Every structure is written in C-alpha cells, then in structure tokens.
Amino acid sequence: MSADTQTSLFAPLSSIYSPSQDLDVLKAMARDLEMYLQSEIVYWQLSDAGPFTARNPSLTVGGLLLNLQRLSTLHVLLPSEEHTVYARVKNDLEGILDYWRANMERKAWREIWVRIGWFMSPAILGRVCNFV
Numbered sequence: 001m002s003a004d005t006q007t008s009l010f011a012p013l014s015s016i017y018s019p020s021q022d023l024d025v026l027k028a029m030a031r032d033l034e035m036y037l038q039s040e041i042v043y044w045q046l047s048d049a050g051p052f053t054a055r056n057p058s059l060t061v062g063g064l065l066l067n068l069q070r071l072s073t074l075h076v077l078l079p080s081e082e083h084t085v086y087a088r089v090k091n092d093l094e095g096i097l098d099y100w101r102a103n104m105e106r107k108a109w110r111e112i113w114v115r116i117g118w119f120m121s122p123a124i125l126g127r128v129c130n131f132v
Contacts, residue, residue, distance in 0.1 A: 017074070017077075019077040019078045022067055024050065025057065026067050026071060026089055028050065029067065030089050031046075032046055032059055033096050033097075037096070037103040042060060042107065042114050043114075044058055044059035044060070045059075060111050061104060071090075072090070
C-alpha cells in the first residue's frame with residue numbers, strides 16, 4: 001500500500017489525532033525512560049510536562065508501548081521532516097528497552113497489578129456492577 005493511499009485512509013483521524021503530538025510525547029518518554037526503569041515508580045511524571053493546553057501523560061510501560069504501536073501504524077501521517085526523528089526515537093527506545101529488559105518486565109507486571117487493583121476497588125466495582 002502506498003503512503004498516499006495510507007494517508008487517505010487515515011484522513012478522518014486528522015481532526016482528532018495529532019501524530020506530531022504523539023511524537024513529542026514519545027520523545028519526552030525516551031528522555032526519561034532509563035531513570036523510570038531504574039526507579040520503583042509505576043506512574044512516572046515526565047520531566048517535560050508538555051504544552052499547557054495538552055499536558056503529557058505519565059510514563060508507564062503500557063502507555064509507552066501504546067504510543068509506540070500507535071505511531072508505528074500512523075507514522076505516515078507525520079510531516080516528512082519528522083519521519084527521521086520518529087525513526088531515531090524508535091531506535092533509541094528499542095535499544096533502551098533491550099538493555100533494561102528485566103527492569104521493564106518487572107515494571108510491566110507491577111503496572112498490571114496496580115491497574116487490576118484499581119479496577120477491583122469498591123468504588124470502581126460499584127460503578128461496573130451498576131451497569132450489568
């Protein structure tokens with residue numbers, strides 16, 4: 001599939017999704033990733049909070065992998081000058097994740113259990129049970 005065809009398929013997303021903003025978030029995550037993986041913190045506050053109107057999310061393993069997956073699918077929507085930036089950031093992240101694999105896996109399991117615990121809290125369970 002050509003880049004033009006892919007871009008036209010994703011045209012409706014352009015009004016609600018900004019791949020450039022996703023790339024900015026990914027760059028911020030890449031800058032903090034090694035410190036994050038060496039810490040005990042599950043939800044890491046990025047050192048670059050992002051613009052006032054669109055704050056960056058916390059860094060989590062799940063959030064990072066989601067952002068990487070989304071951009072790997074939608075990178076064709078990036079302006080041409082950002083394609084090399086995306087490739088470099090993706091390559092840097094893959095190197096860091098390979099080097100710190102054990103830390104990343106341990107952090108991912110902690111995040112899963114934190115999220116399950118949050119979902120199983122009485123306040124959330126009460127809301128979910130009301131919908132059933």
